[in-house]
Amino acid sequence: MSAGFQLGVIGSLALSVASSVAIVICNKALISTLGFPFATTLTSWHLMVTFCTLHVAQRLHFFEPKAIDGQTVILFGLLNGTSIGLLNLSLGFNSIGFYQMTKLAIIPFTVLLETIFLKKRFSESIKLSLLVLLLGVGIASVTDLKLNLLGSILSGLAIATTCVGQILTNTIQKRLKVSSTQLLYQSAPYQAAILFATGPFVDQFLTNRSVFAHKYSAPVLGFIVLSCLIAVSVNFSTFLVIGTTSPVTYQVLGHLKTCLVLSFGYTLLHDPFTLRNILGILIAIFGMALYSYFSVRESKKKSTNDALPVSQIRRLNHFWQQKTATTPKKQMVYLTTAKAFLVV
Incomplete structure (x- = not known):
């Protein structure tokens, strides 16, 4: 990303x-x-x-x-x-x-x-994380x-x-x-x-x-x-x-x-605000933080997995360069192995 x-x-x-x-x-x-x-x-x-x-x-x-x-x-x-x-x-x-x-x-x-x-x-x-978020919003607003x-x-x-x-x-x-x-x-x-x-x-x-x-x-x-x-x-x-x-991310947002x-309503419009509202908002924010953390972590993991074929290609090039001096028959064997390696 x-x-x-x-x-x-x-x-x-x-x-x-x-x-x-x-x-x-x-x-x-x-x-x-x-x-x-x-x-x-x-x-x-x-x-x-x-x-x-x-x-x-x-x-x-x-x-x-x-x-x-x-x-x-x-x-x-x-x-x-x-x-x-x-x-x-x-x-x-x-x-x-x-x-x-x-x-x-x-x-x-x-x-x-x-x-x-x-x-x-x-x-x-x-x-x-979504469960924690929903629990917090439920406590704060329902x-x-x-x-x-x-x-x-x-x-x-x-x-x-x-x-x-x-x-x-x-x-x-x-x-x-x-x-x-x-x-x-x-x-x-x-x-x-x-x-x-x-x-x-x-x-x-x-x-x-x-x-x-x-x-x-x-x-x-x-x-x-x-x-x-x-x-x-x-x-x-x-x-x-x-x-x-x-x-899902849009709904979390x-x-x-x-x-x-709710917070603006309390601070600017002086709406009624209770300890339950505060507790719910804090739990909801914690749930959002967990969702953000796990989403970013999984996105990085996915990006790493998507980039894996590139590293395989580099290893394959190195593998092929070491074998270029071999006989044509052996090169054919290596080429077949390389194709199978790329498919995997």
């Missing part, structure tokens, strides 16, 4: 954390303080502004668009848009605690899907767990669509050799379209208020514009992180954001 690639990964992780925490704080002010509760409709505006921004960037030649199979892009965009809508519905029909449990379930479900369908192996060390049938069904669908969407984000970029920017540019209109069409109805169903009848004051409009601008960075960094790392939001 090159130093440039490592810096790119670190930069994408930092951008994702910073932009996500910023948009949570902005949206919390918009929804809680200014009384604009239309989250699904707002998300459709986020995606539309993201597409327009990328279209301008493409026209200015900041990146080159790459054609992707239309059916793949449409289905991918609709799936991601649906997962956003289902997550919002899950929040509307469940308690906050059950919604947090829904978000926690995304990691183990992603691990299960990648193990079954992509034959990906997760070491016991990685699984242990409070009441009120269950109901409809809410549970919506949560299950939200988990499934979110996991599949994030796995496809990683898989499409690697298999079709497209960048995160190219994939986001192609799929954003379809994500925006499904949320733009369904968002007002979902929001009205959850809030008993119409987004079209809302009074748009100057502060509300200002925060909506700010939220949309930050969302460009959030959407871009999301595709970038999943493409350069993995869906998401729980880091949760801990940061």
Whole structure:
């Protein structure tokens, strides 16, 4: 793994954390303080502004668009848009605690899907670190767990669509050799379209208020514009992180954001904070540190294994140079042995 690639990964992780925490704080002010509760409709505006921004960037030649199979892009965009809508519905029909449990379930479900369908192996060390992380976030954020049938069904669908969407984000970029920017540019209109069409109805169903009848004051409009601008960075960094790392790493990063939001809420907004919150955050951070350590260690081990054939070739060259003075018959024997050595 090159130093440039490592810096790119670190930069994408930092951008994702910073932009996500910023948009949570902005949206919390918009929804809680200014009384604009239309989250699904707002998300459709986020995606539309993201597409327009990328279209301008493409026209200015900041990146080159790459054609992707239309059916793949449409289905991918609709799936991601649906997962956003289902997550919002899950929040509307469940308690906050059950919604947090829904978000926690995304990691183990992603691990299960990648193990079954992509034959990906997760070491016991990685699984242990994820368990510690989930335990910490659960202690810090999960409070009441009120269950109901409809809410549970919506949560299950939200988990499934979110996991599949994030796995496809990683898989499409690697298999079709497209960048995160190219994939986001192609799929954003379809994500925006499904949320733009369904968002007002979902929001009205959850809030008993119409987004079209809302009074748009100057502060509300200002925060909506700010939220949309930050969302460009959030959407871009999301595709970038999943493409350069993995869906599981992105979810781990998401729980880091949760801990940061809880901390910012206490320090800046003076939200209620207990010893349980502090303990949970510390356990979660420890789990993230373990995950980072084991991931880096396994990446280095994989890089070493990938580089092994190069060392074999060097040993083979040395082996061949020592035998060049032998007879042609012996050289043929050595050549046969060398071929077998390389195949192994």
